[in-house]
Amino acid sequence: MSLFDWFANRRKSDPAGHSGQEREIADGLWTKCEACGVLAYTKDLQANQMVCLDCGHHMRVYSDERIQQLIDPGTWVALDRDVRPVDPLGFFDRKSYSDRIVEAQSKSGLIDAVQTGLGDLEGQPIALGVMDFRFMGGSMGSVVGEKLTRAIERATAERRAMVIVCASGGARMQEGMLSLMQMAKISGALEQHREAGCLYIPVLTHPTTGGVTASFAMLGDIIIAEPKALIGFAGRRVIEQTLREKLPDNFQTAEYLQQNGFVDAIVPRTQLKSTLARLVRLHHASRRAVATAPTNGARLRDEVMLDGQRDGLHVERSIAPGSIAAQP
Amino acid sequence: MATANRKPLYLDFEKPLVDLQERIERIRRLAEENGVDVSDQIQQLEERSHQLRQEVYGGLSAVQRLQVARHPRRPSTLDYINAMTDDWLELHGDRRGGDDPAIVGGVASLDGMPVVILGHQKGRDTKDNVARNFGMATPGGYRKAMRLMEHADRFGMPIITFIDTPGAWAGVDAERLGQGEAIAYNLREMFRLNVPILCTIIGEGGSGGALGIGVGDWLMMFEHSVYTVASPEACASILWRDAGKAAQAAEALKITARDLKDLGILDEILVEPLGGAHSNPLATAETLKQGIVRALEQLLSLSPQARRDRRYQKFRKIGQFTEGPIESLATSAS
Numbered sequence: 001m002s003l004f005d006w007f008a009n010r011r012k013s014d015p016a017g018h019s020g021q022e023r024e025i026a027d028g029l030w031t032k033c034e035a036c037g038v039l040a041y042t043k044d045l046q047a048n049q050m051v052c053l054d055c056g057h058h059m060r061v062y063s064d065e066r067i068q069q070l071i072d073p074g075t076w077v078a079l080d081r082d083v084r085p086v087d088p089l090g091f092f093d094r095k096s097y098s099d100r101i102v103e104a105q106s107k108s109g110l111i112d113a114v115q116t117g118l119g120d121l122e123g124q125p126i127a128l129g130v131m132d133f134r135f136m137g138g139s140m141g142s143v144v145g146e147k148l149t150r151a152i153e154r155a156t157a158e159r160r161a162m163v164i165v166c167a168s169g170g171a172r173m174q175e176g177m178l179s180l181m182q183m184a185k186i187s188g189a190l191e192q193h194r195e196a197g198c199l200y201i202p203v204l205t206h207p208t209t210g211g212v213t214a215s216f217a218m219l220g221d222i223i224i225a226e227p228k229a230l231i232g233f234a235g236r237r238v239i240e241q242t243l244r245e246k247l248p249d250n251f252q253t254a255e256y257l258q259q260n261g262f263v264d265a266i267v268p269r270t271q272l273k274s275t276l277a278r279l280v281r282l283h284h285a286s287r288r289a290v291a292t293a294p295t296n297g298a299r300l301r302d303e304v305m306l307d308g309q310r311d312g313l314h315v316e317r318s319i320a321p322g323s324i325a326a327q328p
Numbered sequence: 329m330a331t332a333n334r335k336p337l338y339l340d341f342e343k344p345l346v347d348l349q350e351r352i353e354r355i356r357r358l359a360e361e362n363g364v365d366v367s368d369q370i371q372q373l374e375e376r377s378h379q380l381r382q383e384v385y386g387g388l389s390a391v392q393r394l395q396v397a398r399h400p401r402r403p404s405t406l407d408y409i410n411a412m413t414d415d416w417l418e419l420h421g422d423r424r425g426g427d428d429p430a431i432v433g434g435v436a437s438l439d440g441m442p443v444v445i446l447g448h449q450k451g452r453d454t455k456d457n458v459a460r461n462f463g464m465a466t467p468g469g470y471r472k473a474m475r476l477m478e479h480a481d482r483f484g485m486p487i488i489t490f491i492d493t494p495g496a497w498a499g500v501d502a503e504r505l506g507q508g509e510a511i512a513y514n515l516r517e518m519f520r521l522n523v524p525i526l527c528t529i530i531g532e533g534g535s536g537g538a539l540g541i542g543v544g545d546w547l548m549m550f551e552h553s554v555y556t557v558a559s560p561e562a563c564a565s566i567l568w569r570d571a572g573k574a575a576q577a578a579e580a581l582k583i584t585a586r587d588l589k590d591l592g593i594l595d596e597i598l599v600e601p602l603g604g605a606h607s608n609p610l611a612t613a614e615t616l617k618q619g620i621v622r623a624l625e626q627l628l629s630l631s632p633q634a635r636r637d638r639r640y641q642k643f644r645k646i647g648q649f650t651e652g653p654i655e656s657l658a659t660s661a662s
């Protein structure tokens with residue numbers, strides 16, 4: 001148990017029923033940490049990117065806020081905002097999928113569960129996809145698949161690093177097999193991005209499960225997770241039911257995945273932007289170094305130099321030995 | 329292929345068929361014992377039986393197809409391999425410390441052409457099923473599959489995969505060893521391979537566990553096979569909050585071959601003998617073999633790069649959405 005946990009547990013048992021503050025919480029002036037129960041002035045929390053000032057707990061952050069946290073002010077260009085969900089199967093469970101879509105849209109103000117766009121990360125051009133758990137649990141349907149695929153294709157064409165902030169319960173069952181196939185579609189786009197020598201970093205946030213884990217969440221060149229995020233393929237309940245076995249305490253946490261070799265780094269949200277920026281910078285610098293090596297010829301070197309001088313950042317991709325990438 | 333001295337296994341909706349067959353047998357026996365000629369009557373009943381079979385199998389619901397797809401006697405990956413190839417040698421191991429029996433694979437000759445074949449393997453009886461974990465593969469199973477596919481790519485051998493799984497194994501070890509990563513890796517790498525890849529849903533296509541060996545140039549599916557994003561049982565308990573609604577979920581999820589052809593996911597439906605694949609495994613194997621040979625001929629006429637582009641475009645197109653100005657959203661939402 002970490003010191004944070006210890007404090008968290010102690011505070012949980014602390015009877016802090018300030019009924020007078022309930023209204024102010026509802027007004028959004030104050031926010032209560034769900035881990036330690038401590039109230040914080042919402043503005044202070046937002047300034048700390050919704051990381052509890054007391055216990056370090058990472059509260060949920062949605063797509064707009066996330067884009068603001070990661071992308072340099074004034075550089076964000078949203079992509080494909082008009083791509084909207086339909087009800088391809090005429091799906092009806094206790095409610096129709098069409099109604100669920102309308103409901104989720106009006107509740108979240110979003111069109112579907114992902115926002116994509118281009119922007120600068122500490123001055124370096126990247127493509128970014130941010131999933132939003134508010135919209136039907138961040139589930140992946142045709143719109144999520146299409147928008148992420150287009151963003152990756154754009155990144156490949158412009159030799160941008162791709163970052164996807166994952167937050168998803170998995171496939172959107174109401175779209176049936178169309179939803180499952182988005183896993184393959186996005187993975188195919190990532191294959192081309194990879195072959196073009198570009199960097200891809202998924203950021204796994206709470207929760208990242210099911211079909212997202214079994215596709216683009218696990219395909220990063222470098223995989224980053226937020227502290228204590230739930231990350232897994234199968235649901236915890238399913239595993240408990242089938243095995244009737246006790247699960248490890250930290251089962252399916254970011255820390256568990258790191259221990260088992262599936263996460264490169266657990267990065268607190270307050271350091272996420274600078275860490276991503278450092279990684280993008282390092283990998284572009286390495287490509288520049290390869291590109292300027294004599295074996296690649298003077299022409300390419302000149303292009304790189306010119307490019308580098310022009311905007312200081314954009315670098316022609318290096319040509320890796322044996323690469324057979326198709327130009328898009 | 330069918331093992332002898334087993335009790336007859338039939339599905340609920342097959343009961344009228346089984347009853348009629350038993351009646352025919354009874355009459356035949358009685359006639360023999362009493363020396364009466366009833367051949368006209370028998371022939372009539374046989375015709376009725378055939379008609380009934382057509383009726384029953386012609387109009388199977390989604391949940392009935394699911395039952396056929398899970399039929400304990402439905403031919404498995406190894407059954408098909410034995411029936412349609414020569415020189416088969418099973419290759420074992422993921423080269424990472426394991427050999428998952430839920431996925432089998434190896435090299436063989438198909439009509440004289442060297443191929444790599446791999447697929448999920450369900451058990452033939454309870455004991456075998458336990459050993460095979462009911463065809464639910466571990467991360468090691470998916471890594472073994474990829475190792476075999478890389479082997480195929482290296483030697484220019486087409487890859488043939490048979491899909492038949494309730495889903496990828498959900499267990500503590502599977503999570504610890506990276507079930508998500510193992511499947512994800514296959515999804516990406518199968519786009520990279522240069523050789524033709526042909527995938528067939530021979531029974532049950534369960535979610536990511538099926539897709540993990542299901543990215544290819546040509547996707548075929550038997551008439552009564554199913555392919556689901558989540559098992560109808562799981563879907564019912566999540567969306568309906570009632571596992572008893574599985575039949576309704578099976579219908580709503582659009583899991584049959586016909587549905588998936590209409591959705592643009594499936595390339596070809598393979599016809600099963602009347603009464604399902606288990607009623608005539610050898611004829612079914614022949615249908616499968618012809619389907620594979622036909623598709624391979626087409627695919628081999630393309631260059632590797634053209635094949636890969638085509639493979640990407642095939643999946644790139646899947647999905648349904650609209651695209652237009654926001655104004656129309658406001659009207660549809662109000």
Ligand SMILES: [Zn+2]
Nearest residue numbers: 033036052055
């Ligand atoms: Zn706290």
